[in-house]
Amino acid sequence: MVEEKAAGGGLCAVSVLCCLTLACSYVGSLYVWRSDLPRDHPAVIKRRFTSVLIVSGLSPAFVWVWKEFTGIRTGSSLLALMGIRLEGLVPAVVLPLLLTMVLFLGPLMQLAMDCPWSFIDGVRVAFAHFHHVIELLRFRQGTLSGIFLSAVFQFSYTALFGAYTAFLFIRTGHLVGPVLCHSFCNYMGFPALSAAVDHPQRLTVLSCYVLGVLLFLLLLFPFTDPSYYGLPTPVCSLASAPSPLCLS
Template sequence: MQVEHTHTRCWVCVLSCLLLACLYVGSLYFWKSSLPRDHPSLIKRRCASVLLVAALSPAVVKAWMHWNDVKVDASVWQLMGVRLEGLVPAAVLPLLLTVVFYLGPLVHSVIDNPDGFSGELQSALNVQSWMLCVGDAVWLRNQVVAPVTEELVFRGAMLPMLVPCTGPTAAIFMAPLFFGVAHFHHIVEQRRLHKDSMSVILLVSGSQFLYTTVFGAFTSFIFMRTGHVVGPVLCHSFCNSQGLPDISSALQHPQRSALLFSYLTGLLLFLLLLFTLTDPFFYGAIPVCSLATPAASAC
């Protein structure tokens, strides 16, 4: 397949991504409400909105393909990482890699649990606790709806449109910018609720932009290396459940040396396993890589 890299078509790629980002964020404000963002009623409405945008995202990719006369031997869904080949390793290995990165925080939780590792394991396998989570609107938003819709839109839909223009490697770092900027909408909500001063809101939003952009680059890398969206979704959900590693707390902990060692070990193992566990060998032919011109090893 040949893809023309013209100035106009690159602008079409960028504008298509901007359209998707605006549709996603705009859908959150379709429902005018004075309720706080964690109110169950508002969560249900917003979840319905972003699920609709995610469902429409393949149509945007299809329209982009038609506009640019892009023809590949793969369906839109396959380009977006929804496929069966290599599904099991695509679900397990990236998640394992993410768990390795969180070795420090996980050890931290075990140390602080009075029942130790057995207590943490028992809590993780508690069916009743999981049933309560499923009935919690905030949990469903953070662990299910947000990971699925954000990864499908910001990774599954955007990366195939960026790859022909930028190439696989640049797309990995460009797509997260749309993801990071999309989170600036929290500024509007914070101002509406008058919780903090503008300087504090901007500082928090800036930090969130940095974190979401870095995280977006990681899940974009997972998507390009595996050709699946399931890995980014599961990694996203796991990271949402864990939050940012609390290194400052570890530095003040009575068992500081053991914790810092586990944090460092997790980081080193993550770096060592990053390319090994995402080797395309495990996942078969990657449809999105067929959009690159020329075919690049970054996939």
């Protein structure tokens, strides 16, 4: 029993290390290009796109090496383990995105009220990541303390969002749901809470904020019920014992 626990702990440590290495490789690839241009410059965007495309293309091979190194054997294919499969695809496209839109009920209502042309024209992108601190300091866009506090805040809510998308991946066994939710949240940006408080229809807007959060918590597990996506989900097959996240 002790040996089994030790082996399990070793596999867990290797797995966590592999995840960190892959994540650091992705972020690090953004900085392999030396340039004096800001990150929003088209040339920089193209270079960064090339970098992350290469890292993303290599990630299946990375997962395969991890699987072979740890000796883990499952009945699911490598693509299925990475969330690329047809079973339960339609629910995986619709339900996680709908759940995320419910969470954003307040911002969506705020946009619907304030948008002067159309919904799409009114949306603004305001999503940032912790590694942008380097560039903000480099181009002197704010004070050191202000940039640090902003980065801590951004890192905190992006970490929470990362946990949410990981939850979606484990529960649904599909990659498409987390990708669509990530794209939606990137497009929406962080909710403009200060604007909601000062809004002429403040009661309606804030009520939608609260209602969205409550409905999200109420629908979180029903909308991600693994039975909709094909049981057992491939990623759950890696667990030695059934996890509550893998159960209906």
